[in-house]
Amino acid sequence: MAQYFAPPEGLRQKVSVFSIKSNSQSGNTETVKMLEDPSGKETREVLKLWCFDLSYMSRSWQFMTLTALTFAFYLIYGYMQELIFKLEGFQPFGWYLTLVQFAYYTVFGVAELQLKEDKKRKIPMSMYLLLAFLTVATMGLSNTSVGYLNYPTQVIFKCCKLIPVLIGGILIQGKKFSLIDITACLCMSVGLILFTLADSSVSPNFNTYGVVLISLALCADGAIGNVQEKTLKQYGASNGEMVLYSYGIGFVYILVGLVVSGSLMPAFYFCQEHPVETYGYAVIFSITGYLGLYIVLTMVKSFGALVAVTVTTCRKAVTIVLSFVFFSKPFTFQYLWSGLVVVLGIYLNLYSKNKTSWDAHIAGLLHKYGLLKRKRALEPENIV
Known part of the structure; x- marks a missing residue:
C-alpha cells in the first residue's frame, strides 16, 4: 500500500x-x-522470534541476538548428544534417536501451528518431500556417525559445511563466489584432512564407516541450507510450517526404514531398559535442538544461508573445546593446529563477506600504530 x-x-x-x-x-x-x-x-x-518483536533493534543487534541464542541452545544440544552416546551399547541406535528427535520436533511444530491464525500450507508437498529427505540424511547420518567417531571429529566435519554450501549455492541458486571464498574452502578441506589423520592415529573409537556417514551428512547439510533459503523466500512460508512438514514427513521416512531393516524393536527394547539416559536426555536434546533450529531458520531467512552457516560453524568450534573439557578422550597437538587451519578458512570467509568494513578497520589500526603512513595530499605549490 x-x-x-x-x-x-x-x-x-x-x-x-x-x-x-x-x-x-x-x-x-x-x-x-x-x-x-x-x-x-x-x-x-520486521523480525519476529516467537512472540518477541526484534524489529526495533538495528541489524547488528538482531544478528548478535540470534547468534547468542544459537550458541546457547546448540551447546546444550551438543553436550546432550555426546552424553547419550556415552551410554554403553547405544552406539548402533543412532537412527532410533533421530526417530525420537523427529517425533518431538513434529509435536512442537503442531503445537506452534495451533497458535498461528494462518494454518494454510504455503510450500508444495513435492518440495517438502525433498526437504524431508535432506533433513533425514543430515540429522540421521550425523547422529549415527557419533557412535563410530570421536565427537570432536564429527563436529570438525560439520564445521566444514561451508564447502558444500558454496558448491550448492553455485549449482542450486547460481551464485558466484570470490577467490577468497574458494581459498577458505581449501583451508577447511586441508584442515579437515589433517584433523581426521590425527584422530585416526590416537582415537580408539575411529572408524572409517563413521567418516563415510558424516561426509554424506555434510553433503546433505550443504544442500539443505540453500534449498531452505530459496524455498522460504519463494513461497513466504513460516519457519514453523517448514519444521512441521519437514520433520513430520521425515519421521515417516525413518520409521519405514527402521521397520524394513528390522532395527526398530531392538532399539525400542534397549531404550526401555534405560529410560532416563535415552528418552529423558532425548527430551532436553530435542527441545534445545528445536529452539536452535528455529533460530537458525530465522537467521537463514533474514541474513542468508552463508551467514547462518558461518555462525553455526563458530559454535561448533566452541563445542569441540567443551567436548575435551567435559568428556575424557585422547588429545594430540595435531588437533590444535589442524583445527586452526579450519578456523583460518572460517575467518577468510568472514573477511570475504565484510571486506570493505574490515579493510577500513584494519587500515585505521595500522595508521594508529604507525605501521602504515598516510598519503600526503599535494599542496598547490608542489604541483608542476
Whole structure:
C-alpha cells in the first residue's frame, strides 16, 4: 500500500513517502520503506522470534541476538548428544534417536501451528518431500556417525559445511563466489584432512564407516541450507510450517526404514531398559535442538544461508573445546593446529563477506600504530 502526499507550494523539503509491503504468506516478515531524501531508500525488515518483536533493534543487534541464542541452545544440544552416546551399547541406535528427535520436533511444530491464525500450507508437498529427505540424511547420518567417531571429529566435519554450501549455492541458486571464498574452502578441506589423520592415529573409537556417514551428512547439510533459503523466500512460508512438514514427513521416512531393516524393536527394547539416559536426555536434546533450529531458520531467512552457516560453524568450534573439557578422550597437538587451519578458512570467509568494513578497520589500526603512513595530499605549490 503506498500513499503519496503533495507538498505545499513553495516548500522545498521532500515529504516522506511510506511504502508498507505486507506479505500475507510470510507471517514473520514485513518490509517498511521510507524515502526521506532524494539520494536513496531506507529499508527496515520486521523480525519476529516467537512472540518477541526484534524489529526495533538495528541489524547488528538482531544478528548478535540470534547468534547468542544459537550458541546457547546448540551447546546444550551438543553436550546432550555426546552424553547419550556415552551410554554403553547405544552406539548402533543412532537412527532410533533421530526417530525420537523427529517425533518431538513434529509435536512442537503442531503445537506452534495451533497458535498461528494462518494454518494454510504455503510450500508444495513435492518440495517438502525433498526437504524431508535432506533433513533425514543430515540429522540421521550425523547422529549415527557419533557412535563410530570421536565427537570432536564429527563436529570438525560439520564445521566444514561451508564447502558444500558454496558448491550448492553455485549449482542450486547460481551464485558466484570470490577467490577468497574458494581459498577458505581449501583451508577447511586441508584442515579437515589433517584433523581426521590425527584422530585416526590416537582415537580408539575411529572408524572409517563413521567418516563415510558424516561426509554424506555434510553433503546433505550443504544442500539443505540453500534449498531452505530459496524455498522460504519463494513461497513466504513460516519457519514453523517448514519444521512441521519437514520433520513430520521425515519421521515417516525413518520409521519405514527402521521397520524394513528390522532395527526398530531392538532399539525400542534397549531404550526401555534405560529410560532416563535415552528418552529423558532425548527430551532436553530435542527441545534445545528445536529452539536452535528455529533460530537458525530465522537467521537463514533474514541474513542468508552463508551467514547462518558461518555462525553455526563458530559454535561448533566452541563445542569441540567443551567436548575435551567435559568428556575424557585422547588429545594430540595435531588437533590444535589442524583445527586452526579450519578456523583460518572460517575467518577468510568472514573477511570475504565484510571486506570493505574490515579493510577500513584494519587500515585505521595500522595508521594508529604507525605501521602504515598516510598519503600526503599535494599542496598547490608542489604541483608542476
